[in-house]
Amino acid sequence: MAVQTGDDSKPELVICEHCDSVYQRSPLPAGAVARCLQCGAELYRNRRVDLDTMLALTVTSMIVMAIANAYPVVWMDLGGQSRSVTLWGAVLSSYDAGVGLVAVVSAACIFLMPLLQIAVLIYVLVPLRAGRVPQYFASAMHALRRMQPWSMVEVFLLGILVSAVKLAADAAISPGIGLWGFALLTYLLTLITSYDLHELWDLAAEEQS
Ligand SMILES: [Zn+2]
Structure with missing residues (x-):
């Protein structure tokens, strides 16, 4: 399935798939990965390729x-x-x-x-x-x-x-x-x-x- 990944479609809140903690999405530097503070699972990342x-x-x-x-x-x-x-x-x-x-x-x-x-x-x-x-x-x-x-x-x-x-x-x-x-x-x-x-x-x- 094709998934739309435009910036507009990204929700403001991110839920950790592993422990259900909820975070506010914030901009990341290029190549960085946002991780859950509770369990360390990957939440989202900023792609290096523009x-x-x-x-x-x-x-x-x-x-x-x-x-x-x-x-x-x-x-x-x-x-x-x-x-x-x-x-x-x-x-x-x-x-x-x-x-x-x-x-x-x-x-x-x-x-x-x-x-x-x-x-x-x-x-x-x-x-x-x-x-x-x-x-x-x-x-x-x-x-x-x-x-x-x-x-x-x-x-x-x-x-x-x-x-x-x-x-x-x-x-x-x-x-x-x-x-x-x-x-x-x-x-x-x-x-x-x-x-x-x-x-x-x-x-x-x-x-x-
Ligand atoms: Zn977590």
Whole structure:
């Protein structure tokens, strides 16, 4: 059964299930557990995962990712001729240059995996926030854990910086919107993946019980 767990639905009074003592509910710091003073049983807890914040960060990542992929990462000035380089331009030119495998792997690590990560997180977080456990929750969570090591936006960002420093000798390089996008995306993905996924498992278990 799905249980509504919004803050509004929480009763003001809490009754200990073990000894029937009655307490007034009060706000807890994150991660804290309220226990019965008589018997020590758990009364309620404040979840460490803030689903609202997590979902907001995830949705923002999706938007930032779209911007980072759509706009040029760098602008190059080659003898008076200005050329923009997008992520996809770089991937395609490495494919044309005969390093097809490199192109495919980098596209997977900097585009496909982060995109899948974000999509799966949204799929899990939206129902959890509404007090429901999504279908295929366990599979989604396992997939999320397996995807994590393959999502490497920061490696790409480092690659751009190294190339830019090298190229700066021959051409004037200026950063594009895409570069700032990838920098922000790296930061956001680090924040999101630093959340403890165990908390989501606990939350789902509570909803299902
Ligand atoms: Zn008690």
